[in-house]
Amino acid sequence: MLPSIGFTALLAIVFFIAEQYGAAVWLHPHWKYMLIFFLCISFLLHRLMDIGFQNNREKFVEFYMASIVARLVLCIIFVGVFLWQGVGAKKLFVLDFLALYIFYTAFEIYILNRNLRRDL
Template sequence: MFYLIYSGFLAIVAYLLSALFPDVTILAGKFWFVFAFLAGITFIAYVVADLGIKRNPETGIMAIMGSIALKMIFSMAFVLIYSLNTKEKGMVFVLNFFSLYLLFSFFEIYCLLRNLRHQNK
């Protein structure tokens, strides 16, 4: 539930930034495609890590590290494929991608660590 609210908040902020500054290229050409990819891959990584924590709390940290590593590998593959198939300004895409990647990763790690803290009590 919190993930949907957080994703919606990020989407609203991105839309408002592009609406408030129409003369400046803030969003990449296929920003919403990048947004959907990162939102989906983060959700999958979060669910996998959360299931790993709930199944065996002692090895839960391995599930977190594995999900983060898989997310990073799929994201690097996405960047490679996207950059090979698109001819647009690279800096705008780089800023969009890494800001979204870091914001989604922050949320994922924060929620997973919060779940680990509740299990330690």
């Protein structure tokens, strides 16, 4: 879980600096909510992977697939709720969200791959 917190803190620092030094045109005003959401999703998926690693490692694939589906469904709900509430700059919101989704997915795959190599 610590790598996810560190990654989120790094992204928050980068976004804050970008917002302060003129790149705010590329950032949606709700980027903080997006980072908090992805941190919560990372925590949830981390717990799900811990359960998958426990007792019976043969069920790891099922837990991993469940985590992918859970992430996708929760992300669709998150974006849907914000769009339904009438968030401004919808294209920017969706683009920022997709960029964060790709960053977090790549990061979690990296962490998972690192952990699997260590366990072999």
